[in-house]
Amino acid sequence: MPELGAEPGDERLIWxxxxxALALAQPFYENNPTYRDPVNDDVTWSFASPAxxxxxxxxxxxxxARFGDEPFSFSLLVVRHDKLVFERYFHGADSRASNNVHSAxxxxxxxxxxxxxxxxxxxSASAPLRAYLPSAPRGVTLRQxxxxxxxxSWQEDKTESLIEKEPDxxxxxxxxxxxxxxxxxSTGNTHLLSAALGRASGVSLEAFTRQYLFTPLGIDSEHxxxxxxxxxxxxxxxxxxxxxxxxxxxxxxxEGKWKGSQIVPRAWVRASLRKQxxxxxxxxxxxxxxxxxxxxxxxxxxxxxxxxxxxLVPSLDMAVVMTTNTAKFSPEFDGVELMRKFVLPAVx
Numbered sequence: 411m412p413e414l415g416a417e418p419g420d421e422r423l424i425w426x427x428x429x430x431a432l433a434l435a436q437p438f439y440e441n442n443p444t445y446r447d448p449v450n451d452d453v454t455w456s457f458a459s460p461a462x463x464x465x466x467x468x469x470x471x472x473x474x475a476r477f478g479d480e481p482f483s484f485s486l487l488v489v490r491h492d493k494l495v496f497e498r499y500f501h502g503a504d505s506r507a508s509n510n511v512h513s514a515x516x517x518x519x520x521x522x523x524x525x526x527x528x529x530x531x532x533x534s535a536s537a538p539l540r541a542y543l544p545s546a547p548r549g550v551t552l553r554q555x556x557x558x559x560x561x562x563s564w565q566e567d568k569t570e571s572l573i574e575k576e577p578d579x580x581x582x583x584x585x586x587x588x589x590x591x592x593x594x595x596s597t598g599n600t601h602l603l604s605a606a607l608g609r610a611s612g613v614s615l616e617a618f619t620r621q622y623l624f625t626p627l628g629i630d631s632e633h634x635x636x637x638x639x640x641x642x643x644x645x646x647x648x649x650x651x652x653x654x655x656x657x658x659x660x661x662x663x664x665e666g667k668w669k670g671s672q673i674v675p676r677a678w679v680r681a682s683l684r685k686q687x688x689x690x691x692x693x694x695x696x697x698x699x700x701x702x703x704x705x706x707x708x709x710x711x712x713x714x715x716x717x718x719x720x721x722l723v724p725s726l727d728m729a730v731v732m733t734t735n736t737a738k739f740s741p742e743f744d745g746v747e748l749m750r751k752f753v754l755p756a757v758x
Contacts, residue, residue, distance in 0.1 A: 438570035445632035458493040473752035482740035485652040508632040512714030515648035520698030524678030542606035557686035564596040604644030615642035659729030717743030
């Protein structure tokens with residue numbers, strides 16, 4: 411539940427006057443309250459000192475001090491060899507504070523799509539979107555939605571304000587121009603994936619992910635948004651604790667295997683974490699993951715607005731989580747400098 415003191419409906423739903431009649435208008439992006447995870451998950455973790463896994467504690471402490479100085483910081487976690495070796499919270503946050511991970515959930519959506527392909531819900535990643543959403547334009551495939559090359563006419567953080575004014579968001583996204591099939595990062599792409607998975611499976615993306623991904627990992631998202639038609643938010647408005655995001659990272663470090671069970675197909679994990687499209691600004695893009703090198707080391711990133719970061723460093727068997735407060739506003743923060751100056755040099 412949201413923190414005590416929040417007003418009912420707190421800016422998530424507003425009444426507007428349309429054509430002389432009252433209608434319910436819903437913002438595309440929520441106002442990011444903090445929820446509370448009712449479960450203490452200490453028993454699901456192994457804890458160790460940084461030194462025991464070959465990390466220099468003093469450099470991690472410097473990273474924590476540097477990040478904690480930011481007025482928007484919430485958490486910094488380091489996991490190595492499946493052990494939680496560094497965990498710091500700032501500005502009132504703690505291990506049970508569940509916040510919007512924003513577009514970091516695109517990496518989670520990608521995992522759900524991989525599971526859906528493996529279970530035959532989707533015929534393949536190459537399947538045409540029209541097979542599941544008949545009004546979709548010809549030539550657009552699920553893979554193109556995943557790697558952001560559908561060609562959709564979309565300006566991230568601006569087009570959403572147009573979509574939210576429409577009564578049917580999926581129809582409004584499908585009505586946009588799709589051409590060129592070049593890389594263009596778009597939450598419109600991932601919302602269409604959510605709609606397609608819901609149509610194909612008969613349950614929402616939230617329910618599908620809970621059954622086949624979150625429950626096996628011991629994750630229970632405190633909230634998952636939906637559009638006016640009830641389509642689960644595709645790649646946004648998902649609320650997790652930092653430890654839950656770290657668990658997802660551990661799953662991918664093990665190439666989709668968890669406690670002896672293959673949750674996400676290994677081939678899908680490998681495909682997701684390698685270049686599938688061009689990306690931008692020195693970053694490449696996989697299936698819902700950003701890719702780059704930091705200090706010459708390949709790093710995979712689940713990256714959400716404001717600095718909701720999950721870094722995977724497979725060659726070092728390490729996952730790093732950074733989260734920030736976006737309830738009001740935080741500047742765009744990607745955490746790469748912390749990784750470059752402190753976290754990666756901490757490896758002995």
